[in-house]
Amino acid sequence: MLVVKKFGGTSVANKERIYNVANRCIEDYKKGNDVVVVLSAMGKYTDELIDKAKDINPNPPKREMDMLYTIGEQMSVALMAMAMNHLGVPAVSLNAFQVSMHTTSVYGNARLKRIDSERIRNELEQRKIVIVTGFQGVDKFDNYTTLGRGGSDTTAVALAAALNADSCEIFTDVDGVFTADPRKVPAAKKLDVISYDEMLELATLGAGVLHNRSVELAKKYGVHLVVRSSLNTAEGTIVKEVGSMEKMLVSGVAADKDTTRISLIGLKDEPGVAFRLFNHLARHNINVDMILQSVGRDSTKDITFTTTEDNAQEAVEIVERHFHEYEKIDVEKDVVKVSIVGAGMQSNPGVAAKMFECLYDEGINIKMISTSEIRVSVLIGEKYAEKAMNAIHEKFSLGDN
Amino acid sequence: MLVVKKFGGTSVANKERIYNVANRCIEDYKKGNDVVVVLSAMGKYTDELIDKAKDINPNPPKREMDMLYTIGEQMSVALMAMAMNHLGVPAVSLNAFQVSMHTTSVYGNARLKRIDSERIRNELEQRKIVIVTGFQGVDKFDNYTTLGRGGSDTTAVALAAALNADSCEIFTDVDGVFTADPRKVPAAKKLDVISYDEMLELATLGAGVLHNRSVELAKKYGVHLVVRSSLNTAEGTIVKEVGSMEKMLVSGVAADKDTTRISLIGLKDEPGVAFRLFNHLARHNINVDMILQSVGRDSTKDITFTTTEDNAQEAVEIVERHFHEYEKIDVEKDVVKVSIVGAGMQSNPGVAAKMFECLYDEGINIKMISTSEIRVSVLIGEKYAEKAMNAIHEKFSLGDN
Numbered sequence: 001m002l003v004v005k006k007f008g009g010t011s012v013a014n015k016e017r018i019y020n021v022a023n024r025c026i027e028d029y030k031k032g033n034d035v036v037v038v039l040s041a042m043g044k045y046t047d048e049l050i051d052k053a054k055d056i057n058p059n060p061p062k063r064e065m066d067m068l069y070t071i072g073e074q075m076s077v078a079l080m081a082m083a084m085n086h087l088g089v090p091a092v093s094l095n096a097f098q099v100s101m102h103t104t105s106v107y108g109n110a111r112l113k114r115i116d117s118e119r120i121r122n123e124l125e126q127r128k129i130v131i132v133t134g135f136q137g138v139d140k141f142d143n144y145t146t147l148g149r150g151g152s153d154t155t156a157v158a159l160a161a162a163l164n165a166d167s168c169e170i171f172t173d174v175d176g177v178f179t180a181d182p183r184k185v186p187a188a189k190k191l192d193v194i195s196y197d198e199m200l201e202l203a204t205l206g207a208g209v210l211h212n213r214s215v216e217l218a219k220k221y222g223v224h225l226v227v228r229s230s231l232n233t234a235e236g237t238i239v240k241e242v243g244s245m246e247k248m249l250v251s252g253v254a255a256d257k258d259t260t261r262i263s264l265i266g267l268k269d270e271p272g273v274a275f276r277l278f279n280h281l282a283r284h285n286i287n288v289d290m291i292l293q294s295v296g297r298d299s300t301k302d303i304t305f306t307t308t309e310d311n312a313q314e315a316v317e318i319v320e321r322h323f324h325e326y327e328k329i330d331v332e333k334d335v336v337k338v339s340i341v342g343a344g345m346q347s348n349p350g351v352a353a354k355m356f357e358c359l360y361d362e363g364i365n366i367k368m369i370s371t372s373e374i375r376v377s378v379l380i381g382e383k384y385a386e387k388a389m390n391a392i393h394e395k396f397s398l399g400d401n
Numbered sequence: 402m403l404v405v406k407k408f409g410g411t412s413v414a415n416k417e418r419i420y421n422v423a424n425r426c427i428e429d430y431k432k433g434n435d436v437v438v439v440l441s442a443m444g445k446y447t448d449e450l451i452d453k454a455k456d457i458n459p460n461p462p463k464r465e466m467d468m469l470y471t472i473g474e475q476m477s478v479a480l481m482a483m484a485m486n487h488l489g490v491p492a493v494s495l496n497a498f499q500v501s502m503h504t505t506s507v508y509g510n511a512r513l514k515r516i517d518s519e520r521i522r523n524e525l526e527q528r529k530i531v532i533v534t535g536f537q538g539v540d541k542f543d544n545y546t547t548l549g550r551g552g553s554d555t556t557a558v559a560l561a562a563a564l565n566a567d568s569c570e571i572f573t574d575v576d577g578v579f580t581a582d583p584r585k586v587p588a589a590k591k592l593d594v595i596s597y598d599e600m601l602e603l604a605t606l607g608a609g610v611l612h613n614r615s616v617e618l619a620k621k622y623g624v625h626l627v628v629r630s631s632l633n634t635a636e637g638t639i640v641k642e643v644g645s646m647e648k649m650l651v652s653g654v655a656a657d658k659d660t661t662r663i664s665l666i667g668l669k670d671e672p673g674v675a676f677r678l679f680n681h682l683a684r685h686n687i688n689v690d691m692i693l694q695s696v697g698r699d700s701t702k703d704i705t706f707t708t709t710e711d712n713a714q715e716a717v718e719i720v721e722r723h724f725h726e727y728e729k730i731d732v733e734k735d736v737v738k739v740s741i742v743g744a745g746m747q748s749n750p751g752v753a754a755k756m757f758e759c760l761y762d763e764g765i766n767i768k769m770i771s772t773s774e775i776r777v778s779v780l781i782g783e784k785y786a787e788k789a790m791n792a793i794h795e796k797f798s799l800g801d802n
Contacts (some may be wrong), residue, residue, distance in 0.1 A: 006632055015456055015457060018457060052476075052480065053479075053480065054520045055416055056416060056419065056480050056482060056483045056484050056487065057483040057486060059487075060483040060486070060487075061482070061483065061486050063493070064478075064482045064483050064486070064493075064494060065483075067475065067478070067479040067482070067494050068475075068479040068480070068483075069474055069498075070475070071472045071475055071479075074468065074469075074471075074472055074475075074621035075453075075469065075472055077468070078454075078465050078468040078469040078472075079454065079457050079469070080467045081462070081468070082454055082458040082461040082462065082466075082469075083457050083458060084464050085458060085461070085462050085465070086457065086459075086460075086461075092464070092465075093465060093468050097498040097543065098543050098544070119543070142498065142499050142520070143499070194407035194684075234435065241504045299710075314751075359469065
């Protein structure tokens, strides 16, 4: 068996944890498996590097920022190799140059293009544990790049695909993927299996433990992905292609508080209005999430959309500066997007209605609705978030075995 | 003009000093010069990395140690590039992979084999300041290596040779090369020029500001080397091939306290004794400096040698364990090697005698003598070190202009 194991920054934050990870990997190695380990930078080290950079230059060139970032993972992998060698197991650390982790040239947010797995295979053949820097790559001009948020997960999945690994284990501080956030919904239950598509929807909702790029990659290459705890040996959640017979009606409920509703009231009811509005926003890189258009009074129409709290202020400014076709703008920050996700709802038309009924029973007003094939999202007042999640969780019996 | 400028760890230890170096390089750049900067790791950062490693593994594999070490210079160059960019000058940082700094595979003490200067030339053509990591290289298997003591000086000189630079400036915390250590000899004077050979002798004596490998390399490729202060704009000392007319009789006096004398008394006066003794020491990597053999009493002979204080204890143990041909062993630690260096003494037979006379006048007993073509060294009691240096300095009028 060839397994790729990815550990995040908190798992390698100090000596004790480094040895914990080392022992865990060695256990697998001693069963005769080939083990490839992907690591992030230690604890808060990336933040320290950012502070160092900002102190020198508040607006550092992205190329140099990536040059600095890559230090973090290199430190992790070198120290991990030292720990494993101290435990008597041959281990070798490799950075993005040594693995040949080819990416596009977009500093800070590069995409993996190709991995030369020869060096890794070579080291594995010599029965070494191979420890690879996550998050980093090299572009075709030999510059360092980094992969952006969740980059180390992406590195792990890409390596698993390139090496045709039997399994790619992503270690986190939770036991796996849950039907809801256990801190908010006490009845939440760990899922044994979830489909790539469901995981993707959860990841996009900010509720998942994986970044969506890594899930997309896993889906594309059919990587057998496992999300499990670095603190215990529980089985975790397997992310894979799920046959239709196994599909759960609803597999989880999630809430995303980082959302702001912006409504433009009294727009002319004529073609091209929506295009002009969202074109302005897109040109300024404002990501819009939910969109709702409704008929207003006196042959006008209203357009409402949501965006992250970070982007909201800028979105309002852009609308005020460039888009003069509305009568009134209305912004609401205290909102939350609650979503249910489940591959089974594709063929079950009653799911959305059941969710709305549940919210009605709790006296919670729905401000917006958006749906995909396997997801239903509603925008409600922020203060109702936990009440809604618990009620929905119970309504769909997600806590039952 | 193409100039290579090397700054050590103290010169980039904090934000203020980084900007000091940046401004200094930019000044040259704005004159229209092509500027390549070589940096060491910041301040005590290499020591921090060693501590981190030793905490994980008291005896870390050398390959992984080099993987860890290279982080230090990468941090320096990235931050320097950010500082220069903040000052409005395009700058790019490059590590050993990006420059293609090829070395042998000896981790911790690799030798440079070849530098691909294409990337650097390319960046210079775009009128960027190029900032290169000192001390580090890459072997033919794509592993990081480091160059050992004085490694960043070696990187700078090698780059100057590869780029056919007009000048290679080594910045230090002193104004240049002095006729003697100014802390010990108040009359010491900065030299404007010194030959490669003299500099090599001084470097080997531990008195020079440059490591001898970098001087050897500079001599081999005729690199115009300048040793100067990072704290002021004084001219510094030029190290170059000096014509015989310019040769000074004696250019400097140096003292090396890190020396221990070991004498073996009562050896048989037969062939092969010295060979057997020094063969044992060499096999255990004990570097021997001065060697003296004298006729003892009753057809025996004595052999005396010096080594560093670090190696002395081990040397004694090796002799006691493997070499049983002596009657008595005598060890003296409180000794110092005082040397005079000067290319002019090759053709001036009276130099050594003048030095001995000077020590006689001061009532200082000479324990050992060793000479090379351009150097005379004597071993004397440690307590006489400064007295001897000052007397010799005056005798040879080194402080005069």
